[in-house]
Amino acid sequence: KAGVTQTPRYLIKTRGQQVTLSCSPISGHRSVSWYQQTPGQGLQFLFEYFSETQRNKGNFPGRFSGRQFSNSRSEMNVSTLELGDSALYLCASRRTGENTEAFFGQGTRLTVV
Amino acid sequence: GENVEQHPSTLSVQEGDSAVIKCTYSDSASNYFPWYKQELGKRPQLIIDIRSNVGEKKDQRIAVTLNKTAKHFSLHITETQPEDSAVYFCAASIGGYQKVTFGIGTKLQVIP
Numbered sequence: 001k002a003g004v005t006q007t008p009r010y011l012i013k014t015r016g017q018q019v020t021l022s023c024s025p026i027s028g029h030r031s032v033s034w035y036q037q038t039p040g041q042g043l044q045f046l047f048e049y050f051s052e053t054q055r056n057k058g059n060f061p062g063r064f065s066g067r068q069f070s071n072s073r074s075e076m077n078v079s080t081l082e083l084g085d086s087a088l089y090l091c092a093s094r095r096t097g098e099n100t101e102a103f104f105g106q107g108t109r110l111t112v113v
Numbered sequence: 114g115e116n117v118e119q120h121p122s123t124l125s126v127q128e129g130d131s132a133v134i135k136c137t138y139s140d141s142a143s144n145y146f147p148w149y150k151q152e153l154g155k156r157p158q159l160i161i162d163i164r165s166n167v168g169e170k171k172d173q174r175i176a177v178t179l180n181k182t183a184k185h186f187s188l189h190i191t192e193t194q195p196e197d198s199a200v201y202f203c204a205a206s207i208g209g210y211q212k213v214t215f216g217i218g219t220k221l222q223v224i225p
Contacts (some may be wrong), residue, residue, distance in 0.1 A: 004156075033213070042119075042217035043157070043202060056212035059114075090156065099145040099164060099206070102213065105158040 002027065004093050004105035012111045018079040020110045025072050025093030030056075033102065034066060034073040037088040048091075049074055081112045115140040117205050121186025123188050134205035134219045137221050143205040146179060146186050147213070152199045160201075161188070175191040193223045 005024040013019050013044075025032050034046040045058040049068035054057050068074045072093075078085055092102035116139040126132045138146075144165035147155035163170045163177045163186065170177050174193075179186040190197055200220050206213040 043215040045212055047212065048212060058212070081159075088150070101147070101159045101162070104149075104158070106156050 004091060004103050005069065006089075006091055006105035006108050008108060010111075012113060013081050015081055015083060015112055017040045018077065019108070019110060021076045021078075021082060021089055021091075021106055023074045023076070023091035023093075025074070026095075026103055029093035029095050029103070030072050031094040031096070031100075032068060032091045032095075033107050034074070034076050035074065035092065036060070037090055037107070040084075043090070046076065052082075079109075083112050084087045086110060086112045115143060115205055115207075115212075115214040117214045117216045119203050119219060121219060123220045123222070124215065125222045125224060126165050126209060132190045132193055132194055132197070132221055132223075134188045134201055134203065134221070136185075136187070136205075136216050137186060138205040138214075139184070140207070141181075141184065142206070142207050145206045146177070147204050147206075148177060149202045149204065150199045150214075151202065151218075157202060190221075193212060193221075195223050195225050197221060198223045199201060 007022045029051045033048040035043045048056040052068045063079045066076045088107045090107045092104045094100045119136045147162035150160045151157040174190045174191045200218045202211045202218050203216040
């Protein structure tokens with residue numbers, strides 16, 4: 001069974017630009033969550049999607065948005081990039097059910113210059 | 114919202130010694146507490162989890178304890194080995210909801 005796949009692995013963008021990251025969950029998993037990982041802040045929850053609906057949202061500005069498609073693939077968009085958005089962005093997928101294990105992708109390393 | 118505090122931020126132990134990482138949470142409704150291990154340059158992976166109806170869970174050299182009254186839980190690694198060196202994250206979530214709040218992480222170094 002293929003794992004969680006994130007593309008691209010690395011991105012370099014300029015301040016003010018926008019970026020779209022993609023996450024393909026494990027087959028059969030309908031829940032996809034996104035996290036921002038930085039050295040000083042650890043893993044911070046961005047949002048979670050289930051069956052194309054956003055179920056939960058973390059404390060990030062509106063520049064961070066996401067969506068999920070009918071095949072459970074998810075995209076995350078960051079508009080008007082700031083230097084502080086440089087981070088590793090991880091997505092995780094879960095199978096349906098309560099307290100199920102989160103399987104993480106390798107992440108997308110975003111650098112804003 | 115939920116807040117998870119994790120201590121220590123770094124931990125160095127000699128090979129063969131035990132390591133203990135502690136976490137506290139704020140939301141008494143949280144009932145699921147997973148622990149993730151992230152090796153350098155790799156993705157976080159679940160190593161053990163515990164639900165609020167259980168006080169302790171063991172898996173070989175790894176154990177987790179939960180004190181619901183005090184709202185804290187701990188990870189215990191015995192007979193540490195160099196391959197245990199990694200960053201460990203604790204987390205808390207409310208069952209049925211997938212908003213998992215992570216601690217800031219503990220960088221464990223096992224010295225051969």
